[in-house]
Amino acid sequence: MKAVTETFTIRTRGKGTYEITDQVARVIQASGIRTGTATVLIQHTSASLIIYENADPSARTDLHEFFERLVPEDEDYYIHTAEGSDDTTSHLRMVLTRTSEVIPIADGRMALGTWQGIFVFEHRRAAHQRTIAVSVIGA
Amino acid sequence: MKAVTETFTIRTRGKGTYEITDQVARVIQASGIRTGTATVLIQHTSASLIIYENADPSARTDLHEFFERLVPEDEDYYIHTAEGSDDTTSHLRMVLTRTSEVIPIADGRMALGTWQGIFVFEHRRAAHQRTIAVSVIGA
Amino acid sequence: MKAVTETFTIRTRGKGTYEITDQVARVIQASGIRTGTATVLIQHTSASLIIYENADPSARTDLHEFFERLVPEDEDYYIHTAEGSDDTTSHLRMVLTRTSEVIPIADGRMALGTWQGIFVFEHRRAAHQRTIAVSVIGA
Numbered sequence: 001m002k003a004v005t006e007t008f009t010i011r012t013r014g015k016g017t018y019e020i021t022d023q024v025a026r027v028i029q030a031s032g033i034r035t036g037t038a039t040v041l042i043q044h045t046s047a048s049l050i051i052y053e054n055a056d057p058s059a060r061t062d063l064h065e066f067f068e069r070l071v072p073e074d075e076d077y078y079i080h081t082a083e084g085s086d087d088t089t090s091h092l093r094m095v096l097t098r099t100s101e102v103i104p105i106a107d108g109r110m111a112l113g114t115w116q117g118i119f120v121f122e123h124r125r126a127a128h129q130r131t132i133a134v135s136v137i138g139a
Numbered sequence: 140m141k142a143v144t145e146t147f148t149i150r151t152r153g154k155g156t157y158e159i160t161d162q163v164a165r166v167i168q169a170s171g172i173r174t175g176t177a178t179v180l181i182q183h184t185s186a187s188l189i190i191y192e193n194a195d196p197s198a199r200t201d202l203h204e205f206f207e208r209l210v211p212e213d214e215d216y217y218i219h220t221a222e223g224s225d226d227t228t229s230h231l232r233m234v235l236t237r238t239s240e241v242i243p244i245a246d247g248r249m250a251l252g253t254w255q256g257i258f259v260f261e262h263r264r265a266a267h268q269r270t271i272a273v274s275v276i277g278a
Numbered sequence: 279m280k281a282v283t284e285t286f287t288i289r290t291r292g293k294g295t296y297e298i299t300d301q302v303a304r305v306i307q308a309s310g311i312r313t314g315t316a317t318v319l320i321q322h323t324s325a326s327l328i329i330y331e332n333a334d335p336s337a338r339t340d341l342h343e344f345f346e347r348l349v350p351e352d353e354d355y356y357i358h359t360a361e362g363s364d365d366t367t368s369h370l371r372m373v374l375t376r377t378s379e380v381i382p383i384a385d386g387r388m389a390l391g392t393w394q395g396i397f398v399f400e401h402r403r404a405a406h407q408r409t410i411a412v413s414v415i416g417a
Contacts, residue, residue, distance in 0.1 A: 001140040001141065001142065001279040002279065002417065003279065003313045003314040003315075003415070003416040003417050004313065005313050005314070005382045005383060005384040005389060007384075007389070035142045035143065035144050035274075036142040036144070036274060036276060037142075037176075037178045037274045037276060037315075039315045039380045039381075039382055041380070041381060041382055041389065041390075042391075043389065043390060043391030043392075043394065044391050044393075044394075045329070045330060045331040045337075045391070045393050045394055050234050050238075051184070051238040051239070052184060052230065052233075052234060053184040053230050056219060056221075058218045058219040058227075059184075059219040059227060059230050061218055061219070062216070062217050062218060062219045062227040062230070062231065063230065063231065063234065065216055066210070066231050070209075070348075071344070077340070077343055078340050079336045079339055079340060080334060080336040080337040080339070080340045082334075088336075088337060088340040091330065091331050091337050091340070091341065092340065092341065092344050095328050095330060095341065095375060096235055096374055096375075097234060097235075098237070098238075098376070099328075099329040099376075099379065099394070100329070100379050100380045100381065101238065101239050102178045102180070102239045102241050102380050103178075103180060103239065104144045104178055104180055104272040104273065104274035105144060105274070106144040106146075106272070106274075111144060111146070111180065111182065111272040111274075112180075112182060113181075113182030113183050113184070113270070114182075115183075115184050116182065116183075116184055116238075131391070133382040133384070133389040134382065135313075135314060135315045135382035135383070135384075135389075135416075137142070137276055137314060137315060137415055137416065138142040138274075138276065139141065139142050140279040140280065140281065174281045174282065174283050174413075175281040175283070175413060175415060176281075176315075176317045176413045176415060189373050189377075190323070190377040190378070191323060191369065191372075191373060192323040192369050195358060195360075197357045197358040197366075198323075198358040198366060198369050200357055200358070201355070201356050201357060201358045201366040201369070201370065202369065202370065202373065204355055205349070205370050209348075235374055236373060236374075237376070237377075240377065240378050241317045241319070241378045241380050242317075242319060242378065243283045243317055243319055243411040243412065243413035244283060244413070245283040245285075245411070245413075250283060250285070250319065250321065250411040250413075251319075251321060252320075252321030252322050252323070252409070253321075254322075254323050255321065255322075255323055255377070276281070276415055277281040277413075277415065278280065278281050
């Protein structure tokens, strides 16, 4: 049994979803752990994590549009807007998705379904560097 | 300390919530682990996991209706509808709930509250077989 | 490698967010674990967990108002209202946020971002005592 915690960064190009499944898989492979879990956490409050359909990009187009409508940028009641109209909405969209996600590991690989990928969901209009922490625990 | 990863399947009968607390408890019991965590992940992008009130079924009736209204099937902007009007909405409803849930284990049992149960939330109209992966880690 | 599971309680004063980062940190510190994960679970279905911006309180003001609007208390279709107009809405707001959150540990500390705090999100109008379970696993 052992535990390792690593971090990696990705560059986003503003609002949208960015797959990180391969980066997480590399941390697991480097750990040598065959059975256990991978815990993934994004160290930000204006971007989040989702596990989502990674085959047909149209699913992600609908996702992006859905969040623009569910949490619109132009609500009169917002007060946390010092950094722009995408400031408070980034936190609200983050809180409706995930900060951490944990994936079982079997036979040295993540036990994900066929169509599942791990994505960073960037909620800010501007490009950002985002840091992801990964802990792998097991044997 | 040890780690085990198992999977089990359930049959859903279309949209709704299906309790799986007992199936997860059986994986923990079989592992012999007394202190640690159980990580539960549903290997699908059109069904999700929730921990929800498991005593009064009316709480689940309101939940189902709430999601029909929050993510209606008939929005004009949807493009990911190749499999029907419940295609893109299944992904959107999944992303608002959970893919993985992790439960602390103490004294060989999940440290859940009195009214908490683990449920699969099926978002497709048709019956489906759903696979759930469970990793138990601890001593 | 070892695993410990502890619980602690907090008193809420009704609807709102209550930071528990320090209480979780104390469980980690007492465990002596330097590398691994902390799993946090709230044992209730009318309160939830979030990791949220902990610097500017205006972000939390917007969060509270957003949930009042996204899940209003006065919908005609609600049937799970035996305990009041905040009964079913507490479950619905809980299911849109989190019951469990898992944080990687590196160098004996949670690998959280600069602005991230762990909060209990109380959804009931009345004050409540809430129990949080924490499992720390690692070396």
